[in-house]
Amino acid sequence: MAIKLPETDVVVVGLGAAGGVAVLPLAWAGLKVIGLEAGTWMNPGQDYKPDEIHNNVRSLVTTGNKVANEVPTFRTAPDHVARQQPRHPMMNAVGGTSIHYHAQSWRLNPWDFKVKSATVQRYGASYLPEGSTVEDWPLRYEDLEPFYDHIEYEVGVSGKAGNIKGKIDPVGNIFEGPRQREYPMPPLRSCEFVDHMTQAARALGYHPYRGPAAINSQPYQGRPGCAFHGWCDRGGCHIRAKSSTDVTTIPRAVSTGNLRVVDNANVRRIETDNTGKATGVTYLRDGKEYFQPARAVLLGTYAYENIRLLLLSQSSFHPNGLGNNRGQVGKHHFGHWDIQAGVAVSALFPFDLNIWYGAIAQGVMVDDWADDNFDHKGLGFIGGSSMHAYTEKHPIAAAAMGTFGKVPKRWGSEWKRFIAENAGRWTTAYIQTNTLPYSNTWADLDPNVRDPFGDPVLRITSGPKVNEPKAATFTSGKMIEWFRAAGATEIVGGQGGTGPVLSTHAHGGTRMGVNPATSVTDPFGFVHDCPNLGVIGGSVMCTAGARNPTQTIQALAWRTAEQLVRTLRHA
Amino acid sequence: MNKKSGSNLPAGGSVNRGMNRRELLETGIKAGAVALIPLVDSGCTTEAPPPPVATPLGADHDRTLAAAADRILPADELGPGASAAGVVHYINRSLAEWNQAELPMLRQGLADINEVAIARHSYEFAALTAEQQDLILTELETGRLDKVANGQLLFNRLLRLTLEGMFSDPYYGGNAGYAGWDLIGYPGAVLASTPDMQKMRARLPMLHTSGHGAEHDGH
Known part of the structure; x- marks a missing residue:
């Protein structure tokens, strides 16, 4: 029998990139908030190392006891048996994946919010990819702009504006939507390689700009500027310059006295009453089961666990899983068409690049x-890709380079001479492609694989796509031109990719929408037939932009939290 | 003894300056006892070195592994080969700690390789000529060695683990004397870099710094 705790205003499930942001507007509004997190606090002084074995081989900053047991299974067709994947870096810790992500922190392009209608309007309905279930988002860029602004200023984002209230500045991104003001900090320090790639892009007539980063470029809100030590990828920041939520919004919410963080809490179910409303959540901690009653619940785990927890939380009102009476939970789910889809262009230069240090977010971007x-x-396709040239090359990864066809073997004396000369002379561009939902791609519960509690893990079914690989092939060609213009002598890649297996940019599955027949949550993120349950995270996103999703996830989370404040005040 | 970063290197970058490290390792290699040498610096570190590990593979398999790793990354005029740089120690440490699941596969695989050597040449793998060893490894890599189950997987793991040992932080037992990082021009693990450390078109000065032993005081 679960131990019943005193009721709180809001319980937030998961204190990562999304939940860790949502707690701040809730706490500022004076609501009493319980934050349940499966992991615990990381200690930047002890837990983060400038060490490739620690971060990239042993994955010590990207995992946790809970996620290790619930990695989804994957298959490419419904008649295949899905296989459980070895690992996924959805992390259990206060701060979650915002601790170890690359901290590239973008707003989506205004077009992303209206892909369907804008495509029909500009090109006609025949340009919509076959089999896609894409719908316009139930909000526009303009609706989210104030919340992007909150994230940039309250979490802390470095960058250069390209469009302030319609005034274009070509030093920034001329393609971005209008913003109300400049970033709170200038872009991260540049370096010779970034400057070199910038000049090459300009020579081609492109419009390169320094990508925004949720990393301090100078002291901000009591945290120092980036030290560029080159261990940002899958590692935490030893000096708290990366604006992960455990060093930004969560401590500020705690300091109001209105947020209580409960760590090592494994949330098992969201409970509902016979009218379908959420009553709270049940969780395990130190072997004991607790029921935390709440006036409202915000579900803010990784996209996979958001979907799974809804499907597992069955009740008489929600017999097929919470919010799933129309079979929409898990639908319109997809992974981002990026390097995990097999899209990569690598280049070898005839001189030392020395991109060992820096940070992945210390790069230059082309959005043309x-x-x-x-x-x-x-x-023959819609959408396209951003192209990003960046720094931070770890020594094992550098030596494990492809041989660009220059030596016959990947071992032995000749190979050793090759890597001795070239391990510091190559790089790979990061190409991220606009990605849409499709009817052949979804998530549901796996019938065979279970976690240690006997609950099914999530199963991803992901069928073939046509539009995304076409777009990625096209833009990879542009990347090849960019590398050539920069003086690369050998270039490999250029294929459009076959699609992601599991994704660190998982989107959809609890899609937002006006129509309950094609979505799970309303335009503010609340489940259609469980209005005091909000969902925050990548699972509510309707499409993927040509860029990392985190700032959009955080802006949406802030917006959902503000809406919840209004609702609870009126109640 | 605490060593604040930045005392003798640019940008507060020093983590663990290996003043005596090369001497220590060279002495150790000569004495044949590298595995027992704590593989961090002898002083000025704030982080205890990992305790020495017994070799989970055992001496016979270690010999085969060393011979194979030395064909993957041979000694030459550019520097030491894999085994002299401590790759066998690194792999044993990984198998004792975070990579235990792979131990049975590697043990079996190394035994199989050795059996092939004995069947063909009447000598163990480590005693064969480089050409004989290369032929066996090439057949392994291309899946043509019938006697070895999952030969291609085994080869790929040997290759990967050799790379890890050669180019990882020396804290873990490989990359002895920073031989791997010297080979590819990686200056060393630092806590901060300066713009000069991101200059192109020439090798950077080697720092020979480990990522362990730093005071990660996190401000």
């Missing part, structure tokens, strides 16, 4: 071939 920033007539 992303989104709907160019005319797609006759191209």
Whole structure:
């Protein structure tokens, strides 16, 4: 029998990139908030190391006891048996994946919010990819702009504006939507490689700009500027310069006295009453089961666990899983078409690049071939990709380079001479492609694989796509041109990819929408037939932009939390 | 003894300056006792070195592994080969700690390789000529060695683990004397970099710094 705890205003499940942001507006509004987190606090002084074995081989900053037992299974067709994947870096810790992510922190392009209607309007309905279930988002860029602004200022984002209230500045991204003001901090320090790639892009007529980063470029809100030590990828920041939620919004929410963080809490179910409303959540901690009653619940775990927890939380009102009476939970789910889909262009230069240090977010971006920033007539696809050249190369990864066809073997004396000369002379571009939901791609509960509690893990079914690999092939060609213009002598890649297996940019599955027949949550993120349950995280997103999703996830989380404040005040 | 970063290197970058490290390792290699040497610096560190590990593979398999790793990454005019750089110690440490699940596969695989060597040449793998060893490894890599189950997987793991040992932080037992990092021009693990440490078109000065032993005081 679960131990019943005193009721609170809001219980937030998961204190990562999304939940860790949502707690701040709730706490500022004076609501009493319990934050349940499966992991615990990380100690930047002890837990983060400038060490490739620690971060990238042993994955010591990307995992946790809970997620290790619930990695989804994957298959490419419904008649295949899905296989459980070895690992996924959805992390259990206060701060979650915002601790170890690359902290590239973008707003989506205004086009992303209206892919369907804008495509029909510009090119006609025949340009919508076959089999796609894409719908316009139930909000516009303009609706989210104030919340993007909150994230940039309250979490802390470095960058250069390209469009302030319609005034274009070509030093920033000329393709971005209008913003109300400049970033709170200038872009991260540049370096010779970034400057070199910037000049090459300009020579091609592109519009390169320094990508925004949720990393301090100078002291901000009591945290220091980035030290560029080159261990940002899958590692935490030893000096708290990366704006992960455990060093930004969560401590500030705690300091109001209104947020209580409960760590090592494994949430098992969201409970509902016979009218379908959420009554609270049941969780395990230190072997004991607790019921935490709440006036409202915000579900803020990784996209996979958001979907799974809804499907597992069955009741008489929600017999097929919470919010799933129309079979929409898990639908419109997809992984981002990025390097995990097999899209990569690598280049070898005839001189030392020395990109060992820096940070992945210390890069230069080109958006000329992303989104709907160019005319797609006759191209046979919609969308496109951003292209990003960046720094931070770890020594094992550098030595494990491909041989660009220059030596016959990947071992032995000749190979050793090759890597001795070239391990510091190559790089790979990060190409991220606009991605849509499709009817052949979804998530549900696996019938065979269970976690240690006997609950099914999530199963991803992901069928073939046509639009995304076409777009990625096109933009990879542009990347090849960019590397060539920069003086690369050998270039490999250029394929459009076959699709992600599991994704660190998982989108959809609890899609937002106006129509309950094609979505799980309303335009503010609340489950259609469980209105005091909000969902925050990548699972509510309707499409993927040509860029990392985290700032959009955080802006949406802030917006959902503010809406909840209004609702609870009126109640 | 605490060592604040930045005392003698640019940008507060020093983590663990290996003043005596090369001497220590060279002495150890000569004495054949590298595995027992604590593989961090002899002083000025705030982090206790990992305790020495017994070799989970055992001496016979270690010999085969060393011979194979030395064909993957041979000694030459550019520097020491894999085994002299401590790759066998690294792999044993990984198998004793975070990579235990792979021990049975590697043990079996190394035994199989040795059996092939004995069947073909009447000598164990480590005693064969480089050409004989290369032929066996090439057949393993291309899946043509019938006697070895999952030969391609085994080869890929040997290759990967050799790379890890050669180019990882010396804290873990490989990359002895920073031989791996010297080979590819990686200056060393630091807590901060300066713009000069991101300059292109020439090798950077080697720092020979480990990522362990730093005071990660996190401000």
